[in-house]
Amino acid sequence: MKKAKGYGFLMVIAVLGISLTSWFCDKKKDTAMVAKKKTETFVVSFDSSLVSTFYAKYPNLIVYKNQVVSLYEKNDFDFIWYDKKGRKETADVIYNKINNLYQEGVQAKLPYKETLDLLIQKNTSRPDVDTELFLSNYYFFYVNKTLQGIDSTKMKEVEWYLPRKKQSYVGYLDSLLVDPKLIDNNEQHIAQYYKLKTVLQKYREIEQKGGWDSIKVPTEFTKIKPGDSSEVVAKIRTRLFLTGDIAEDSGRQLYGYALQQAVLKYKKRNGFTLDKVILPKHINEMNVPVSERIKTLIVNMERCRWISTDIAKAKEFIVVNIPSYRLNYFKDGKVALTSNVVVGTTMNKTVVFSGMMSYIVFSPYWNVTPNIIKTEILPAMKKDKNYLANHNMEWNNGNVRQKPGPRNSLGLVKFLFPNTNNIYLHDTPSKSLFSSEKRAFSHGCIRVEKPKELAELILQGDPYWTPEKIDKAMHKNKEVWCTLKDKIPVYIGYFTAFVDDEGNINFYKDIYEKDQQLAAMLVEE
The missing domain is CATH 2.40.440.10 (L,D-transpeptidase catalytic domain-like)
Known part of the structure; x- marks a missing residue:
């Protein structure tokens, strides 16, 4: 009887063991299946034909197609902005930069921005081809606008023949995907770019507070000398306070020492002769609206984009x-x-x-150029047969030179x-x-x-x-x-705007009237 009971107990243990083993195996199998299922939800790549489909839906982005195709050919049309964990940090960094383009002085409008906003809000983990391609296109939009600047084919239009910096923005993305913080590296441009960017922020803050009022002067106004007193002096003091040329706006109408020093600083920043007399031309320059100064800063930031950082090396x-x-x-x-x-x-x-x-x-x-010979020398010789001798000049192999x-x-x-x-x-x-x-x-x-x-x-x-x-x-x-x-x-x-070593912004006359043309091109871009 005891023997039978022992045997029965062993049988129960055996059955229980088999059941537990079966349960653990099933549990392990279920876990493996769930893991497999999770793995299968992440598709590594997408059909290359979907690129053409994308541009058919969003034709305003086709300017970036060659760069985008080059990017995905390099990566075998794998998803770039997603991995198994979901959307990568770099994607959100680019999206944030796109939303703050104004900080870089970029005025160009972003096509289909509302569409991307909806896609970003809707999809955070699972890869989506449209979101993927939007991010790639906007990446190239961002780097082209903020790092490269306007297309190099337009350089002749703005009469700029300095060599442009060259960089592969396909290769640059590889670095950003590893370390997104590199996008804020202040060595992408020459140092002047970042100085202008700081001033741009300051002038936008001035604009948000209402800018500065135009200084009106009497019709008989000729000049203001040290020691003079008038309402115009008080207005000049307020104007120079807004741009930091004087530390305090006391409201005084006397043109005293502190304001004289501020005027000298202002004149130096704006390319005027350094004396203390205030003339109508100085007030006219003070009356240039802050919006125009902002435009000038943006134009010169653009010019900085074209210059290689290797220059300073x-x-x-x-x-x-x-x-x-x-x-x-x-x-x-x-x-x-x-x-x-x-x-x-x-x-x-x-x-x-x-x-x-x-x-x-x-x-x-001085070997006189053919154009000067034609337009100046020959007409002068007709009036004065001794013109060459009187100007220490001589003929030399059919040309004119000055000794x-x-x-x-x-x-x-x-x-x-x-x-x-x-x-x-x-x-x-x-x-x-x-x-x-x-x-x-x-x-x-x-x-x-x-x-x-x-x-x-x-x-x-x-x-x-x-x-x-x-x-x-x-x-x-x-x-x-x-x-x-x-x-x-x-x-x-x-450069019509330049920040000096002391951090002071200098504005110069656009003597060849190049700023307006470039500003228009930046808006069109």
């Missing part, structure tokens, strides 16, 4: 900014020399381009960076022009106020070219060529 380089009539020579990352310059007239514009300075020519000839000497139009030295525009830097005997506020007087070449100092700095490392030998060569009345051991990049640019 050069050991030495020269930058000429046409609207500010200023040359800066950079050496070892610092400004070694700043000089006023004279640039081309509106009829003979100085070209925006770059070259490599290869030669310095002391006591140079070396203090009366030479190129002065005592010229700096050559060979180019098809026949533009170079040079000295001038007309020194008085450098004191003018507007300095667009040349035939296109750039006259330098400090040519001797520039030559000495460039040749500083050459033991042969001492300051004494440079001076002697400049006054030799015989042309002397110096070939530079290391060529120096020269960049001739056009």
Whole structure:
């Protein structure tokens, strides 16, 4: 009897064991099936034909089709913005950037934005082809507008011949997918871009608060001198307070010391002669609406997008900014020399381009261009048969040249960076022009106020070219060529807004009227 009971107990244990084993196996199987089911809900890739279907539905995005197709061909048409966990962080970063394009000074309208908004709100985890392709198109929209700028084919329209920076934005996305924070890297552009961006935010805040009122003056108004008192003075004080030129708006009508210093600061920022007298032209400049200043900032941020960050990496380089009539020579990352310059007239514009300075020519000839011979020299010779002799000129193989000497139009030295525009830097005997506020007087070449100092700095490392030998060569009345051991990049640019090292925004006259054309193109984009 005991034996039977023991046997029965063993049978129960055995049956129970089998049941438990079966239960655990079924449970494991169910878990595996659920896991498999979850895996199967994520489709790795999509049908490539759906790309054409997408652009048929959303034709306004077709401008990005080549870039998008290139992106997906590289990735075998796998989903880029999704993984098994759902939509990737980078997708949300791009979406956020698209929603804040104004911070980058981008004015172009985003096509089908409301459609994407609905898709983003609706779908957060499971991949959707339309959402996927929208994100890819908007990624290229974002990088093209904020990093690249307007299409390079339009550069001739805005007369910009500086080399554009080049980057693969297909490859750039690989980096963003690994680390989305790279999108906020402040090394995508030259430093000036980020300085202008900060000022843009400040001026938009001023605009949101109502901007500034136009300063009205009596019809008989001529000028305001230190010590004068009037309602106009109080209005000027308020105006300069808004842009930070004066720390306090006391409301005083007296043109005293504090306001005089603010006026000097304002004049320096706007390219005026530094004196304390306030003229109608100064008030007219103060009356430029904040909306126009914002437009100017946006236009110049766009120009910054076109410039490679590699420029600042050069050991030495020269930058000429046409609207500010200023040359800066950079050496070892610092400004070694700043000089006023004279640039081309509106009829003979100085070209925006770059070259490599290869030669310095002391006591140079001036080889007169065929156009100047035709339009100026020949008509003058008809009126005065001694015109060439009186101007120290001579015929040379069918052309006219001016002999070396203090009366030479190129002065005592010229700096050559060979180019098809026949533009170079040079000295001038007309020194008085450098004191003018507007300095667009040349035939296109750039006259330098400090040519001797520039030559000495460039040749500083050459033991042969001492300051004494440079001076002697400049006054030799015989042309002397110096070939530079290391060529120096020269960049001739056009910026009507520029933030200086102290963080002050400088506005310059748009002497060649380029801003309005570019502003219109940015809106159309």
